[in-house]
Amino acid sequence: MATTKVIDWDKVGGGIKRKSIFLEITFILPVAVLFLLVIMAIFAPLLAPYPYDQISMQDRLLPPFFMDGGTTAHLLGTDNIGRDILSRVIYGAQISLSISLIVIAITASIGTVLGILAGYLGGRTDAFLMRVTDISLSFPAILIAILMAVTIGPGYWTVVLAISMLGWAPYARLIRGEALKLRESDFVAQARIIGASPVRIMFRHIFPNVLNPLIVMVTLSVGFVILTEAALSYLGAGIPPPAASWGNMVNDGRTFIDTAWWMSLFPGIVIGLVVLAGNFLGDWLRDKMDPRLRQL
Amino acid sequence: MSKVILRVEDLRSFFFTRKGVVKAVDGVSFYVCEGETFGLVGESACGKTVTALSILRLLPEPAGQIVGGKIFLDGTNLLELSKEEMRKYRGRMISMILQDPMTSLNPVYTVGDQIAESVRLHQGLQGEKVDEEVISALRLLKIPSPEMIMRNYPFQLSGGMRQRVVGAIAMSCHPRLLIADEPTTALDATIQAQYLTLFKDVQKQTNVAIIFITHDFGVVGNMCQRVGVMYAGKIVETATTREIFKTPKHPYTSALMDSVPRLDQKGDRLYSIKGQPPSLRDLPPGCRFFPRCPVAEDICRQKEPAEVEISEGHFVSCWKVK
Numbered sequence: 001m002a003t004t005k006v007i008d009w010d011k012v013g014g015g016i017k018r019k020s021i022f023l024e025i026t027f028i029l030p031v032a033v034l035f036l037l038v039i040m041a042i043f044a045p046l047l048a049p050y051p052y053d054q055i056s057m058q059d060r061l062l063p064p065f066f067m068d069g070g071t072t073a074h075l076l077g078t079d080n081i082g083r084d085i086l087s088r089v090i091y092g093a094q095i096s097l098s099i100s101l102i103v104i105a106i107t108a109s110i111g112t113v114l115g116i117l118a119g120y121l122g123g124r125t126d127a128f129l130m131r132v133t134d135i136s137l138s139f140p141a142i143l144i145a146i147l148m149a150v151t152i153g154p155g156y157w158t159v160v161l162a163i164s165m166l167g168w169a170p171y172a173r174l175i176r177g178e179a180l181k182l183r184e185s186d187f188v189a190q191a192r193i194i195g196a197s198p199v200r201i202m203f204r205h206i207f208p209n210v211l212n213p214l215i216v217m218v219t220l221s222v223g224f225v226i227l228t229e230a231a232l233s234y235l236g237a238g239i240p241p242p243a244a245s246w247g248n249m250v251n252d253g254r255t256f257i258d259t260a261w262w263m264s265l266f267p268g269i270v271i272g273l274v275v276l277a278g279n280f281l282g283d284w285l286r287d288k289m290d291p292r293l294r295q296l
Numbered sequence: 297m298s299k300v301i302l303r304v305e306d307l308r309s310f311f312f313t314r315k316g317v318v319k320a321v322d323g324v325s326f327y328v329c330e331g332e333t334f335g336l337v338g339e340s341a342c343g344k345t346v347t348a349l350s351i352l353r354l355l356p357e358p359a360g361q362i363v364g365g366k367i368f369l370d371g372t373n374l375l376e377l378s379k380e381e382m383r384k385y386r387g388r389m390i391s392m393i394l395q396d397p398m399t400s401l402n403p404v405y406t407v408g409d410q411i412a413e414s415v416r417l418h419q420g421l422q423g424e425k426v427d428e429e430v431i432s433a434l435r436l437l438k439i440p441s442p443e444m445i446m447r448n449y450p451f452q453l454s455g456g457m458r459q460r461v462v463g464a465i466a467m468s469c470h471p472r473l474l475i476a477d478e479p480t481t482a483l484d485a486t487i488q489a490q491y492l493t494l495f496k497d498v499q500k501q502t503n504v505a506i507i508f509i510t511h512d513f514g515v516v517g518n519m520c521q522r523v524g525v526m527y528a529g530k531i532v533e534t535a536t537t538r539e540i541f542k543t544p545k546h547p548y549t550s551a552l553m554d555s556v557p558r559l560d561q562k563g564d565r566l567y568s569i570k571g572q573p574p575s576l577r578d579l580p581p582g583c584r585f586f587p588r589c590p591v592a593e594d595i596c597r598q599k600e601p602a603e604v605e606i607s608e609g610h611f612v613s614c615w616k617v618k
Contacts, residue, residue: 123358186400192354193394194414194465195386204413208404 026284030277037274041093048087049075053242056082061260077262079252085266088244092267095245097274099160100225106164108218111171116202116210118172119179130176136169142231149237159238163228167221174217178210212286219282223275230271246271301505302351302473303327307365309343309350312358316577320346320360322529325603328473331499333506335520335537337513337552339573343529344509348475351507352390353382370472388418391466392475396482397459401450407434407461408446411468418469433468436501437461438494456487460494467498475507480515492518513556517541522609525549528574528584535610545612548585583615591616 040047060082063070070077076085118129145162152158182188183206191205230247232238234254239245246267253263305325311318321343328334336344349355350362353374367374369389374382394400402410408430415421415429427446434442437460450458459479466474476495480488492515499506508519516523516537523540524531525548533546544550554567571588574580580587586596595615603613 186394186396187402189354190394190400190462190465191402191413193352193386193392194469195383195388195417196413197383205402209402 024284026280030280030284033273033277034281037093037097037270040090041097044091044094048084048090049073050084050087052083052088052091052244054083054087058082061256063260064262076266077260079249079263080256080260083242085249085262088249089246089266089270092244092246092249093270095156095239095243096226096229096247096271099156099163099229099245100222100274102160103163103167103225104218104221106160107167107221108171108214110164110168111173112175112207112210112214114168115172115175115177116179116206119176120183120198120202120206122180122183126176129172133169133172133176136166137173139166141166141228142235142237145232146235146237149232154237154240156239159229159232162232162237163225167225171214171217174213175210178213179206182206182209215282215285219278222278223271226271226274298329298331300327301330301370302507303366303368304347304351305366305368307347307350307367308363309346309355309360310363311360313577318576319529319579320576321350322579324365324526324529324531326524326531326534328505328507330472330505331503332522333499333508333520335516335523336507336509336526337511337516337523338526339511341576342526342573343576344526345477347526348392348477348507348509351473351475352386352392353377354386384418387414387471388469389471390473390475391469391471392477393459393462393466393479395478397455397462398482400462401458403450405449406446407448407450407453411446411461411465414465414468429468433464434461436467436498437464438497439464456483456491459483459491463495463498467502467504470502471504473505473507475509477509478511481510481512488515495519513541513553525552528579529576530584530613531611532585532614533610533612539607539610545606545610545617546585546614547589547591547616551588551590583613 056078059074059078060080062074062078062082064077064085065072065075067077074084074086076089078084079088114129114133118126118133141163144165145159148158148162148165179202188201188205191201196205226247229238229245230250233245233248234251239248241248249267250264250271253260253265253267256263304327307321307324308319309321311320324343324347326334336347338344346355346360349360351367351369351374353362355361362375365375369385374385377385401407405413408427411430411433412426415426415433419429421429430446431442434445439445439457439460445453445457445461450461453461459482463479480491483491495506496519498504506519508515510516520537522534522536524534525540525546526532527548533540533544533549535545540549541553544553548569551567551569555569557566569588574584574587580597581600582598583589583592583596583601586592589596593615599615601613601615603611604617605611606617
């Protein structure tokens with residue numbers, strides 16, 4: 001007698017049953033990490049055991065608590081002038097995260113708008129915008145930042161402006177290529193046939209179709225912005241001390257890397273976490289945006 | 297005879313390229329009546345699609361330009377309209393179906409959204425009224441369970457179904473003229489036959505005038521009341537479908553007819569027209585067909601033949617036809 005096998009339909013097709021979004025690890029993990037970091041940034045004054053700029057020379061270069069000579073008073077140790085690393089990492093989230101967010105919002109918007117304009121309109125608009133993009137790409141961002149730091153003084157908004165000023169160019173380049181491809185597509189021709197205006201075509205038909213590369217670029221930029229800010233801080237054109245940003249903490253630790261590695265390591269770990277979380281979230285979003293994958 | 301809805305007079309559309317001027321459409325005239333299907337036949341690159349795009353004024357600028365002629369749609373010369381006015385005509389008065397249903401829908405919107413876009417643009421409707429129009433457009437194209445299909449994304453539908461959706465978009469605002477640019481080329485034979493029957497039905501219901509662009513005489517015989525045969529940017533012969541099939545006058549038309557494989561005749565090899573169509577950049581003087589024409593004479597080489605009406609509604613441009 002043949003045995004009848006009960007088919008578990010949830011498992012048919014490799015178990016591709018539509019999962020609730022909250023069960024997906026690639027979504028929940030990066031969101032949790034970013035959420036925690038944002039909470040950390042907002043409630044920094046409550047969470048941090050010490051003020052970020054409290055100097056204590058007798059406690060300088062203390063190692064983290066789990067090492068010989070470490071103390072639970074300074075869980076992650078102290079830096080070369082005795083400031084608490086944990087507190088500075090917590091406060092650093094405020095600056096590093098907000099700079100990334102603002103810079104990415106500015107550069108992605110400018111780059112997308114210019115890219116779509118250049119790609120869709122073509123001709124002289126394209127030639128002009130792309131030459132401007134070329135010029136922007138050929139300038140070293142650091143040089144501009146130093147120039148600006150000298151002229152308007154270093155500070156938070158100087159960093160934002162300096163990174164944004166040239167940071168839109170890669171976006172424009174990428175989006176322009178996509179728009180150029182989409183302009184020739186049949187569905188854009190179809191939109192013209194039903195009488196859609198150029199503005200409408202760019203906004204409604206081109207824009208949603210460039211979201212995927214845009215999101216990938218945004219997630220990759222998170223790391224770029226934090227690291228550029230770090231480089232600027234190192235050159236004295238970034239966030240001026242005593243304010244804590246992850247970037248300037250990593251750079252402060254550079255000189256002590258062989259004796260007090262914790263000075264660079266802990267801010268380095270959070271930078272890594274943010275970049276990784278951004279990439280994961282970007283992947284997840286990209287999958288969700290693709291209607292083909294969305295239906296599975 | 298019913299009312300003439302579209303009249304194209306001496307249309308000339310050129311492409312200005314670095315290598316020279318491409319005369320893609322060079323003096324094309326024809327008309328289409330309400331409820332009629334006019335076939336535009338010819339081999340690749342003879343100017344069929346450029347003619348269609350010219351009527352919509354959607355030539356790829358700045359290279360492609362309409363340099364002369366008149367296009368009257370229901371009495372209005374489309375070439376005199378401003379860009380904004382023309383945009384309002386597109387979709388509402390004239391619509392077009394493209395060849396490939398796999399690429400002519402936007403992958404990120406549902407089918408319903410895409411039909412709704414046209415409805416919103418031209419009818420100024422909101423909310424549930426839009427949905428009603430969308431469903432009625434889907435019904436017109438005999439799409440089963442429209443309430444469900446409208447929520448689907450293009451990739452969820454088959455090629456035949458997508459092409460119906462494209463048809464629904466085109467018909468959603470009840471245009472007076474529909475241009476179908478080889479809409480069945482990408483479909484297989486059974487679906488093609490279905491689609492053609494469907495379109496005849498749509499036409500009966502809406503009385504829309506159709507310009508049917510194709511290179512398939514079978515489709516012409518099935519769909520069209522009248523046909524224009526295009527060669528190298530010109531219509532060389534216009535007549536009713538019956539006359540074209542029975543008594544083709546232009547040597548090019550007869551040659552095309554002879555190149556169609558037939559089931560009722562046994563033969564050796566299928567006839568094919570010798571040579572290549574002329575480059576539209578560098579047209580021969582005189583008749584465009586004379587280098588390939590089996591009956592060409594001296595005059596064909598020197599002067600372009602004028603269009604003559606040999607019987608009612610049957611126009612031919614050939615020196616050999618008297």
